[in-house]
Every structure is written in structure tokens, then in C-alpha cells.
Amino acid sequence: MIGATDEAGNITFLNKTWLDFRGKSFEEEAGWAWAAELHPQDREVSMAAMQSAIERHERYSVEYRIPDRFGNYHWFWTPPRRY
Numbered sequence: 001m002i003g004a005t006d007e008a009g010n011i012t013f014l015n016k017t018w019l020d021f022r023g024k025s026f027e028e029e030a031g032w033a034w035a036a037e038l039h040p041q042d043r044e045v046s047m048a049a050m051q052s053a054i055e056r057h058e059r060y061s062v063e064y065r066i067p068d069r070f071g072n073y074h075w076f077w078t079p080p081r082r083y
Contacts, residue, residue, distance in 0.1 A: 009054045023069025039065035039073050 001021060004013040010031045019026060022034075038046055042064040053060035061080040065073040 007054075009050055021068050022066075034066070037067055039067075041065075 001018040002013075002015040003011055003018055006012050011029055011034060014026055014029055019029070022029060035043070035047060046062045046064040049060050049062045052058070059080050060078075062078050063075060064078075065075055067073050
């Protein structure tokens with residue numbers, strides 16, 4: 001699964017594999033919309049790490065769970081990256 005963001009962290013591209021996995025259109029996932037469905041136990045920590053990295057132009061890496069098209073949560077890892 002492949003996605004891309006702009007310098008503000010907004011989703012600007014998702015490949016078909018991601019969209020099929022989620023069962024959503026690009027428009028439903030674009031920007032930060034996808035983050036609303038992060039697992040409740042992961043949402044605050046993950047979003048704080050991403051927002052801090054964006055504001056400070058620092059590297060970050062984060063693990064979180066997000067549901068597939070059937071509502072089953074799966075672990076994802078965002079490898080170290082810099083905004």
C-alpha cells in the first residue's frame with residue numbers, strides 16, 4: 001500500500017491497493033480524513049507525533065491500527081520520515 005502527503009501532512013495520493021483495503025474512495029481518505037478512523041487507543045499518540053514532526057520539520061516514525069473495509073483493525077508502521 002502506498003500513500004503520499006504534502007508538507008502539511010495532507011494525503012495527496014493513495015494507490016488502488018490502499019483504497020481497496022479500506023473500501024473507501026480517495027475523496028473519503030484525502031487530507032486527514034483517514035485519521036478519524038485510527039484505533040481509539042492509538043489516535044492521540046499517533047496524531048501528536050505526526051503533528052509535532054510537521055511543525056518542527058523533524059523525523060518521526062509511528063505505529064497505529066486502522067480498520068479494513070470490514071472493520072477489522074490492522075497494524076501499520078510509518079517508517080522514519082521527515083516533513
